[in-house]
Amino acid sequence: MAHTKPVLAGNWKMNQGPTAANAYLDAFLAAHAARSDRTVILFPPALTFAAVHARLKERPDIRVGVQNVHAEEKGAFTGENSALIAADAGAAFVLVGHSERRHVFGETDVESAKKCAKVVEHGMTPVLCVGEKIEQREHGETEQVVLHQLLTGLSMLDHDAVREAIIAYEPVWAIGTGRTATPDDAANVHRVIRAALVELVGEGAQDIPILYGGSVTAANASALLSADQVDGLLVGGASLDPAGWAVICAAG
Ligand code: PEP
Numbered sequence: 395m396a397h398t399k400p401v402l403a404g405n406w407k408m409n410q411g412p413t414a415a416n417a418y419l420d421a422f423l424a425a426h427a428a429r430s431d432r433t434v435i436l437f438p439p440a441l442t443f444a445a446v447h448a449r450l451k452e453r454p455d456i457r458v459g460v461q462n463v464h465a466e467e468k469g470a471f472t473g474e475n476s477a478l479i480a481a482d483a484g485a486a487f488v489l490v491g492h493s494e495r496r497h498v499f500g501e502t503d504v505e506s507a508k509k510c511a512k513v514v515e516h517g518m519t520p521v522l523c524v525g526e527k528i529e530q531r532e533h534g535e536t537e538q539v540v541l542h543q544l545l546t547g548l549s550m551l552d553h554d555a556v557r558e559a560i561i562a563y564e565p566v567w568a569i570g571t572g573r574t575a576t577p578d579d580a581a582n583v584h585r586v587i588r589a590a591l592v593e594l595v596g597e598g599a600q601d602i603p604i605l606y607g608g609s610v611t612a613a614n615a616s617a618l619l620s621a622d623q624v625d626g627l628l629v630g631g632a633s634l635d636p637a638g639w640a641v642i643c644a645a646g
Contacts, residue, residue, distance in 0.1 A: 400626045400646055401626030402626055402627055403434075404630075405461060406439060411442055425636060425640035426639075428455035429455070435487055436457070436459070437458075437460065440461070458485065458486065459485050459489065460489070461488075462475075462509075463476055463488050465505050465509045477518065478516055486519060487519045488509070488518050488521065490506050490523065491503070493523060493569055494569075507549045507550045514558075520560070521561075521562055522559060523607070524544050525569075526539040526566060526567075531565065531567065536565075540563065540583060544587060556591070557595055560602070561587055561602060564628060568607075569607065569608050569609070569630065571608075575608055577621035581622040581624065584606070603626050605627055606621070610642065612632065612641035
């Protein structure tokens with residue numbers, strides 16, 4: 395159960411250009427009235443960001459972020475975007491270390507740490523994603539993997555910045571697979587993450603939102619959100635349907 399305001403974050407991944415995003419927002423904004431008891435964040439693709447950001451000027455209750463930044467500030471990195479650019483464009487949040495970045499693009503924990511530092515330096519909030527692969531879970535390595543990703547990813551932030559960050563636990567075996575962790579599975583790992591955060595920065599860590607992600611749907615969102623230490627949801631596929639996403643944004 396969330397002890398802070400729940401955070402509902404939609405990761406569109408590589409879906410929806412500016413035209414599709416505007417049609418999506420027509421439907422979603424009509425279905426989801428502004429509420430002060432939760433934080434809703436959308437993560438569109440980089441080239442769609444400006445259209446979504448401009449459109450959401452009429453709905454400041456919905457926040458917007460980017461799915462990735464490069465760890466460097468600027469330079470010869472063709473095709474990339476930096477935290478400096480994301481902040482200038484109006485992003486408030488940045489996904490860091492999403493499992494697809496780690497496992498499709500080979501990003502390391504150290505790169506996640508550098509990215510978190512750049513995101514904070516530019517006044518945005520990192521959403522640091524951590525999670526084990528199925529073989530790691532089967533070998534009993536979940537805690538070790540998750541804690542290594544967590545503590546390395548946060549290692550370049552001072553304690554105040556850690557207290558302002560968001561963590562997302564996303565077991566790799568549950569992302570885009572239709573295989574969701576049970577509320578108990580999620581709670582067990584969230585408790586481990588919470589304990590590590592408290593050890594790192596003290597009791598202020600109780601307010602750090604820890605989101606669950608991995609095949610969340612309109613049907614399972616409320617049960618997952620009710621689990622111990624689950625403060626919100628990071629949703630991929632199911633955030634692409636505006637009606638279903640509106641149901642998830644009303645969960646709890
Ligand atoms: C994600 O992209 O962060 C995610 C959890 O995806 P899905 O909801 O599709 O499993």
